[in-house]
Amino acid sequence: xxxxxxxxxxxxxxxxxxxxxxxxxxxxxxxxxxxxxxxxxxxxxxxxxxxxxxxxxxxxxxxxxxxxxxxxxxxxxxxxxxxxxxxxxxxxxxxxxxxxxxxxxxxxxxxxxxxxxxxxxxxxxxxxxxxxxxxxxxxxxxxxxxxxxxxxxxxxxxxxxxxxxxxxxxxxxxxxxxxxxxxxxxxxxxxxxxxxxxxxxxxxxxxxxxxxxxxxxxxxxxxxxxxxxxxxxxxxxxxxxxxxxxxxxxxxxxxxxxxxxxxxxxxxxx
Amino acid sequence: xxxxxxxxxxxxxxxxxxxxxxxxxxxxxxxxxxxxxxxxxxxxxxxxxxxxxxxxxxxxxxxxxxxxxxxxxxxxxxxxxxxxxxxxxxxxxxxxxxxxxxxxxxxxxxxxxxxxxxxxxxxxxxxxxxxxxxxxxxxxxxxxxxxxxxxxxxxxxxxxxxxxxxxxxxxxxxxxxxxxxxxxxxxxxxxxxxxxxxxxxxxxxxxxxxxxxxxxxxxxxxxxxxxxxxxxxxxxxxxxxxxxxxxxxxxxxxxxxxxxxxxxxxxxxx
Numbered sequence: 001x002x003x004x005x006x007x008x009x010x011x012x013x014x015x016x017x018x019x020x021x022x023x024x025x026x027x028x029x030x031x032x033x034x035x036x037x038x039x040x041x042x043x044x045x046x047x048x049x050x051x052x053x054x055x056x057x058x059x060x061x062x063x064x065x066x067x068x069x070x071x072x073x074x075x076x077x078x079x080x081x082x083x084x085x086x087x088x089x090x091x092x093x094x095x096x097x098x099x100x101x102x103x104x105x106x107x108x109x110x111x112x113x114x115x116x117x118x119x120x121x122x123x124x125x126x127x128x129x130x131x132x133x134x135x136x137x138x139x140x141x142x143x144x145x146x147x148x149x150x151x152x153x154x155x156x157x158x159x160x161x162x163x164x165x166x167x168x169x170x171x172x173x174x175x176x177x178x179x180x181x182x183x184x185x186x187x188x189x190x191x192x193x194x195x196x197x198x199x200x201x202x203x204x205x206x207x208x209x210x211x212x213x214x215x216x217x218x219x220x221x222x223x224x225x226x227x228x229x230x231x232x233x234x235x236x237x238x239x240x241x242x243x244x245x246x247x248x249x250x251x252x253x254x255x256x257x258x259x260x261x262x263x264x265x266x267x268x269x270x
Numbered sequence: 271x272x273x274x275x276x277x278x279x280x281x282x283x284x285x286x287x288x289x290x291x292x293x294x295x296x297x298x299x300x301x302x303x304x305x306x307x308x309x310x311x312x313x314x315x316x317x318x319x320x321x322x323x324x325x326x327x328x329x330x331x332x333x334x335x336x337x338x339x340x341x342x343x344x345x346x347x348x349x350x351x352x353x354x355x356x357x358x359x360x361x362x363x364x365x366x367x368x369x370x371x372x373x374x375x376x377x378x379x380x381x382x383x384x385x386x387x388x389x390x391x392x393x394x395x396x397x398x399x400x401x402x403x404x405x406x407x408x409x410x411x412x413x414x415x416x417x418x419x420x421x422x423x424x425x426x427x428x429x430x431x432x433x434x435x436x437x438x439x440x441x442x443x444x445x446x447x448x449x450x451x452x453x454x455x456x457x458x459x460x461x462x463x464x465x466x467x468x469x470x471x472x473x474x475x476x477x478x479x480x481x482x483x484x485x486x487x488x489x490x491x492x493x494x495x496x497x498x499x500x501x502x503x504x505x506x507x508x509x510x511x512x513x514x515x516x517x518x519x520x521x522x523x524x525x526x527x528x529x530x531x532x533x534x535x536x537x538x539x540x
Contacts, residue, residue, distance in 0.1 A: 112423035144402035151380035163535030179445035265433030
């Protein structure tokens, strides 16, 4: 590995403890393959002895970071996962909590701050210093497969209504499409929400044409990555799952040689 | 460097040519330090002999990728930069065009597809196969410094009106704020647009309160990184530059121990 850049001493410190404080990493592991990890994420994970995460994500990295303790909690036990990480750090372990993509985009970073805040009267917990390490989120990773769908202003919206009222999701879809923004949709479907992409398309079709260029990427940077470019009208009929990221173009988005491309506007200047 | 993951042979091919085609990489180099490069970006840059980019960005990596030809064009000569990359690839060089952050987010990816499309009658150019390598964009990289500001649905909007009418930018700001979305602002200021952040704040203040939690990160992952959390009312008075990324929270965004945190909603479920 090459030399690190000119970061301040505090920033490159990866030895777990800084004076009286205990460092706890929250690491975005990128879209799914080792190749999409950043050098900073690799350095942090190599320094840790304990990696905490949802099992689907720990499995993505365990072949590359061996001799680590991997601790997992099931889906919907995110708060317990944060608590577990704090407990292990306070026992003296060097701990990283991982999220797929970017830990700061629908990942564990926010919840870690909240859980730690709830423990601030605890003398031990007050020593913990969180360090978030950003990663490549699915919107960006999938866009590279499609071509260049997100070259202009865009929004990331999750279709999961587990933590968000569906009415608010509808409002956001309408607002962004009405303002001619590109949109990347996360969590477009799940076993209990099989028709959510169809519902979202119907809302979008109220404000933008069915010829709008759209794209789908499934299993980004994992096995069986699949990519499809289609129209909004066709998107409504597509079958997607929780490993799919969906892209809605803006009014200028076009198909070039099979790729989904949203111009930034440079060509208009010539 | 560790082994690559199970990508298909075509995907891990980094030897410049695949049969009759000539590969040209468009690489996002991340927020600014070597540490924020992905393994895939490093592999691609190491394979290339020629790196094409805007000089501010080539300088960020030239210490880490030595013995390369660095070719640069000034700002506002993006189309010429793409043309240069194509010409060099057709001369037999292994070429990467770089963008800071993610090449697919206000970077060079879209323009490369457009420039190449304009040359499709050229037999040489038709052999070129573009490969976009996603990177960590400023919104994500800066968010990690602030805490966790982008944990829920959000938009990325550029305040530059060089290629976009200001009225459309205003419309997007109003739409996203009205739908209670977080916003990351790119290009909040430049020499000729010194009051643009103030103008944007005035538009936002028409729809969301001046107490909305906001954040500013300057020189993300470069020398003299600076971070500030403030209210929207205070943001209006801030001095920013072209190396600043600005964050507008949603109605739930709060300050926890000096950090800007947007809850995902997990804590409400307990």
